[in-house]
Amino acid sequence: MPSIEEVRLVSSGTEAGMSAIRLARGFTGRNKIIKFEGCYHGHSDSLLVKAGSGMLTFGNPSSAGVPASVTEHTLVLEYNNPTQLEDAFKRYGDDIACVIVEAVAGNMNMVPGTPEFIHAMRDLCTRYGALLIVDEVMTGFRVALQGAQSLYGVTPDITMFGKVIGGGMPVAAFGGRREVMEKIAPCGPVYQAGTLSGNPVAVACGLATLKLIQEEGFYDRLAAQTTKLITGLKAAADVEGVTFSAQSIGGMFGLYFLPQLPTGFADVMKSDGKRFNLFFHEMLNRGVYLAPSLYEAGFVSSAHDDVAIEETIAAAKEAFAVVAKAE
Numbered sequence: 001m002p003s004i005e006e007v008r009l010v011s012s013g014t015e016a017g018m019s020a021i022r023l024a025r026g027f028t029g030r031n032k033i034i035k036f037e038g039c040y041h042g043h044s045d046s047l048l049v050k051a052g053s054g055m056l057t058f059g060n061p062s063s064a065g066v067p068a069s070v071t072e073h074t075l076v077l078e079y080n081n082p083t084q085l086e087d088a089f090k091r092y093g094d095d096i097a098c099v100i101v102e103a104v105a106g107n108m109n110m111v112p113g114t115p116e117f118i119h120a121m122r123d124l125c126t127r128y129g130a131l132l133i134v135d136e137v138m139t140g141f142r143v144a145l146q147g148a149q150s151l152y153g154v155t156p157d158i159t160m161f162g163k164v165i166g167g168g169m170p171v172a173a174f175g176g177r178r179e180v181m182e183k184i185a186p187c188g189p190v191y192q193a194g195t196l197s198g199n200p201v202a203v204a205c206g207l208a209t210l211k212l213i214q215e216e217g218f219y220d221r222l223a224a225q226t227t228k229l230i231t232g233l234k235a236a237a238d239v240e241g242v243t244f245s246a247q248s249i250g251g252m253f254g255l256y257f258l259p260q261l262p263t264g265f266a267d268v269m270k271s272d273g274k275r276f277n278l279f280f281h282e283m284l285n286r287g288v289y290l291a292p293s294l295y296e297a298g299f300v301s302s303a304h305d306d307v308a309i310e311e312t313i314a315a316a317k318e319a320f321a322v323v324a325k326a327e
């Protein structure tokens with residue numbers, strides 16, 4: 001990954017996010033951070049925050065046990081809204097340490113950032129001296145070998161990894177520009193450490209996974225399987241007249257009980273939860289375990305062969321028929 005000149009291994013995506021934020025604050029000497037509604041970056045205090053009372057007011061804790069004095073530095077903005085981001089920089093630019101984002105959001109179902117939004121973010125961070133943190137915990141090694149950043153042609157200052165990087169074992173990482181990474185202890189003043197960070201068994205498993213996924217044609221096959229799945233699901237819904245849309249990038253997909261693809265959190269919130277719940281249980285009864293929430297993205301892996309995809313589509317035909325009858 002060309003944007004990663006130095007990397008630090010940790011054990012979870014949460015740690016990667018918490019440390020990346022600390023590093024951005026240490027590097028810039030600023031406190032405020034910007035995150036987006038519907039994006040999730042782990043359960044560290046400053047990131048468990050919901051939007052404040054106005055568009056450009058600072059956030060409130062979204063979990064018990066998080067002091068408001070911690071989240072008062074976190075500004076929560078609308079995803080895919082470059083104008084609002086620009087307004088925030090105009091108002092607070094000199095105090096903003098970083099913007100943290102999922103370039104393809106996967107924690108409000110799947111919502112890809114628009115290229116306009118992602119590039120505005122890069123430009124504004126550069127202009128105001130803030131760091132851009134792209135959270136690739138979910139998208140890394142999943143939407144493409146070099147992550148979502150390669151699809152947008154954007155170079156983050158810091159990138160976070162988790163999930164695939166450990167091949168099922170507890171490995172995560174954050175890395176980026178050398179000038180920034182050198183601020184971490186012991187070279188620099190930003191403290192970070194962990195007993196289990198980079199533990200050899202987990203890293204061996206992660207490295208074995210990274211070798212396998214570099215095989216020629218791996219991502220073409222993965223994307224083709226995922227496309228086959230969502231095309232089949234959409235066709236099955238259409239036959240039964242169920243309002244449904246779907247999309248995928250690489251091995252990541254979104255299924256929506258909506259007439260069209262969502263562009264942000266507010267759209268996803270309009271999904272038909274009752275229909276989703278019925279569909280989910282009808283699929284489960286037929287042996288297909290989808291993510292149990294309207295707000296989760298789905299993943300296809302290399303283990304999902306043609307038989308698995310065809311069986312899933314066959315189950316969906318029956319499940320959509322049940323959903324259609326229930327209306």
Ligand SMILES: Cc1ncc(COP(=O)(O)O)c(C=O)c1O
Pocket residue numbers: 011012013014015017040041042043102106107135136137138162163172
């Ligand atoms: C985009 C993103 N960032 C960070 C995290 C947190 O990672 P972990 O659960 O390993 O702490 C998650 C977890 O789902 C995630 O999806």
